[in-house]
Amino acid sequence: MNKQENKQAVKVKSNSPYKQYLLFGLLLLLIPALVKMGVIKYSFLTIIASILIYAIVALGVNLLVGYSGLVSLGTAGFMGMGTYLAAYFTSDLNLPFEISLVISVAVPMIIGVLTGLVSLRIEGYYLAIATLAISEILRKVFVEFDVVTNGFSGKDADYPKLLGTFELNRDSTFMLIVVILVAVMFITHNFINSYTGRALSTMRGSEAAAQAMGINIYRYRLLSFAVAVGYAALGGVLYIHFIKYTYPNAWTLLFSLNMLAVIIIGGVRSIPGTILGSFIVFGVPDLILKNLPVIGEIDGLAYVFNGVLIIIVILLYPAGLIQFWHNLKMKIAKGRKGKEGNNA
Amino acid sequence: MHNATHENKSMADNVVLKIDDLSIAFGGLKAVDALTFDIKEKEIFGLIGPNGAGKTTAFNCITQFYKPDRGIVQFRTNKGEVENLVGKKPHEIIRKGLVRTFQNVELIRELSVIDNVLVGSHIEFHASVLSQIFKLPKARKEEAKFRQQAEEVLRYMGLYDIKDQLVAGQPYGVLKKIELARTLMCEPKLIILDEPAAGLNDSETLALTAIIREIRDKYNCAILLVEHDMRFVTDLCDRICAISFGKLLAVGTPQEIQANEQVQTAYLGKGDE
Numbered sequence: 276m277n278k279q280e281n282k283q284a285v286k287v288k289s290n291s292p293y294k295q296y297l298l299f300g301l302l303l304l305l306i307p308a309l310v311k312m313g314v315i316k317y318s319f320l321t322i323i324a325s326i327l328i329y330a331i332v333a334l335g336v337n338l339l340v341g342y343s344g345l346v347s348l349g350t351a352g353f354m355g356m357g358t359y360l361a362a363y364f365t366s367d368l369n370l371p372f373e374i375s376l377v378i379s380v381a382v383p384m385i386i387g388v389l390t391g392l393v394s395l396r397i398e399g400y401y402l403a404i405a406t407l408a409i410s411e412i413l414r415k416v417f418v419e420f421d422v423v424t425n426g427f428s429g430k431d432a433d434y435p436k437l438l439g440t441f442e443l444n445r446d447s448t449f450m451l452i453v454v455i456l457v458a459v460m461f462i463t464h465n466f467i468n469s470y471t472g473r474a475l476s477t478m479r480g481s482e483a484a485a486q487a488m489g490i491n492i493y494r495y496r497l498l499s500f501a502v503a504v505g506y507a508a509l510g511g512v513l514y515i516h517f518i519k520y521t522y523p524n525a526w527t528l529l530f531s532l533n534m535l536a537v538i539i540i541g542g543v544r545s546i547p548g549t550i551l552g553s554f555i556v557f558g559v560p561d562l563i564l565k566n567l568p569v570i571g572e573i574d575g576l577a578y579v580f581n582g583v584l585i586i587i588v589i590l591l592y593p594a595g596l597i598q599f600w601h602n603l604k605m606k607i608a609k610g611r612k613g614k615e616g617n618n619a
Numbered sequence: 620m621h622n623a624t625h626e627n628k629s630m631a632d633n634v635v636l637k638i639d640d641l642s643i644a645f646g647g648l649k650a651v652d653a654l655t656f657d658i659k660e661k662e663i664f665g666l667i668g669p670n671g672a673g674k675t676t677a678f679n680c681i682t683q684f685y686k687p688d689r690g691i692v693q694f695r696t697n698k699g700e701v702e703n704l705v706g707k708k709p710h711e712i713i714r715k716g717l718v719r720t721f722q723n724v725e726l727i728r729e730l731s732v733i734d735n736v737l738v739g740s741h742i743e744f745h746a747s748v749l750s751q752i753f754k755l756p757k758a759r760k761e762e763a764k765f766r767q768q769a770e771e772v773l774r775y776m777g778l779y780d781i782k783d784q785l786v787a788g789q790p791y792g793v794l795k796k797i798e799l800a801r802t803l804m805c806e807p808k809l810i811i812l813d814e815p816a817a818g819l820n821d822s823e824t825l826a827l828t829a830i831i832r833e834i835r836d837k838y839n840c841a842i843l844l845v846e847h848d849m850r851f852v853t854d855l856c857d858r859i860c861a862i863s864f865g866k867l868l869a870v871g872t873p874q875e876i877q878a879n880e881q882v883q884t885a886y887l888g889k890g891d892e
């Protein structure tokens with residue numbers, strides 16, 4: 276009996292979540308059809324697409340904060356840079372979507388690495404300060420460098436054209452976002468479960484242990500920050516090709532802080548938690564609260580909601596709201612075991 | 620005082636670690652003061668001394684967590700070359716074949732027991748990031764190979780049954796064992812253990828004595844350890860170095876150390892430290 280229980284416990288842990296991710300993606304792919312059928316409001320598709328894009332960005336933030344123990348306050352700047360570059364390459368230069376995508380992700384990553392090279396050498400928390408500065412500089416660039424960015428009026432782009440032939444529309448771009456999100460979930464899962472992922476967790480948990488085991492802390496900090504910037508820029512590219520519009524004030528410190536809120540509320544060190552967090556932080560105010568009578572009228576409702584939620588979560592669910600789900604699963608598993616025991 | 624080539628010649632063939640004139644001070648406090656000793660291949664070597672004598676500090680100077688003010692740390696690497704470790708970065712040391720544990724157990728609470736042990740073979744992994752995120756054959760093979768090795772080590776240490784549990788919440792004695800297991804993943808030439816028996820009861824301590832001897836034989840490595848428990852040290856060690864206030868008192872066999880007057884004085888009135 277005991278042995279069996281042990282085996283079950285092990286299995287639950289090592290079960291790969293790919294199937295769950297795929298199922299999640301398939302369900303999301305149904306949404307455009309549900310909108311057509313009138314089950315879901317037309318405007319909700321945009322909100323959900325934004326939530327999914329922000330989830331990609333937040334996965335990078337979680338990699339950084341949850342696994343590497345670093346904090347970036349520049350997520351907005353790097354994501355914004357992704358939007359502007361992609362808009363410039365596809366709208367102004369008429370470059371193919373794929374090439375624009377690669378450059379628009381690579382350039383912010385290079386700038387991220389340069390920021391990291393300077394700030395990560397001594398102490399991890401310098402990164403927060405350096406990224407805050409870089410992000411503000413970038414926003415200034417979005418405003419001032421108007422030959423490329425159009426200044427305060429912002430910049431437009433179209434839905435993507437894949438391989439130079441397939442012009443996507445609103446629905447198929449949504450589907451592209453879903454596919455990329457699921458791919459990013461897969462990749463992130465593999466990454467955190469690789470030796471590199473263990474190295475990141477180790478340097479977060481104990482710098483002494485990391486060094487004694489041959490982990491070059493500086494190098495791994497740089498790597499994880501570069502990846503987080505890459506995710507942010509990828510999110511930016513998807514954003515500009517779905518929302519089709521970017522402007523400087525979308526990329527403020529507040530946005531970067533919201534990204535931290537996503538992982539704190541959803542669950543640090545959890546992929547499903549990150550997705551959940553994105554739905555709560557960016558979804559609940561727009562999808563639910565705004566439609567409520569009286570409450571929906573309050574100005575700055577989203578801030579109040581997120582602020583209060585963070586406090587509640589930190590006090591009651593330090594592992595994030597995804598804990599609810601884990602507890603539920605445990606209860607179900609226990610219930611089953613109890614029944615089996617009774618039968619035997 | 621010495622030049623490098625001279626030092627290389629001065630290290631006998633069967634010596635794996637030789638520290639010479641090692642010194643470090645914190646403010647006015649000479650935590651390690653002109654410490655000199657050597658460790659032979661496959662030797663189990665004990666470093667003893669009252670609390671605050673500078674044992675941990677000496678370990679930190681050897682493994683380059685602290686930069687010594689003076690002195691050299693010669694080490695015969697796993698490639699058979701003799702190198703001075705002073706000036707190297709802490710993360711470079713394990714690649715030479717020198718691995719350590721910590722007095723205050725440094726494990727990762729959020730990782731499982733086996734994942735913590737796998738961190739010990741970090742330097743043996745070579746798959747690229749791309750190979751890892753797409754789980755290409757190279758990354759997969761590597762991971763499987765070292766996971767199997769980690770399982771063997773865990774079985775050997777009697778930790779196999781808890782391999783998938785989190786480290787957080789494990790009893791202290793188990794943590795000490797996991798940390799020891801982690802050192803066995805990198806084909807070490809010398810393992811440095813800072814108070815490996817702390818927190819263990821009598822029977823566990825006895826078992827640890829046997830395990831450490833076995834490790835020496837199985838992995839063909841030398842072991843340098845700090846321990847307060849005099850019986851543990853005299854039972855286990857081939858030679859012992861006693862220090863007090865950072866200074867060397869005596870080096871010798873357990874019998875010689877026990878008979879040494881200076882050592883007795885240093886320990887007098889300090890109870891059973």
Ligand SMILES: Nc1ncnc2c1ncn2[C@@H]1O[C@H](COP(=O)(O)OP(=O)(O)O)[C@@H](O)[C@H]1O
Nearest residue numbers: 645648650668669670671672673674675676677
């Ligand atoms: N990083 C440090 N800064 C200042 N003093 C230190 C530091 N590390 C150790 N010391 C001092 O050096 C002395 C030796 O400490 P330690 O090596 O830990 O002794 P032990 O022999 O018990 O391991 C102690 O007086 C301790 O306070």
Ligand SMILES: [Mg+2]
Nearest residue numbers: 674675676722
């Ligand atoms: Mg000590």
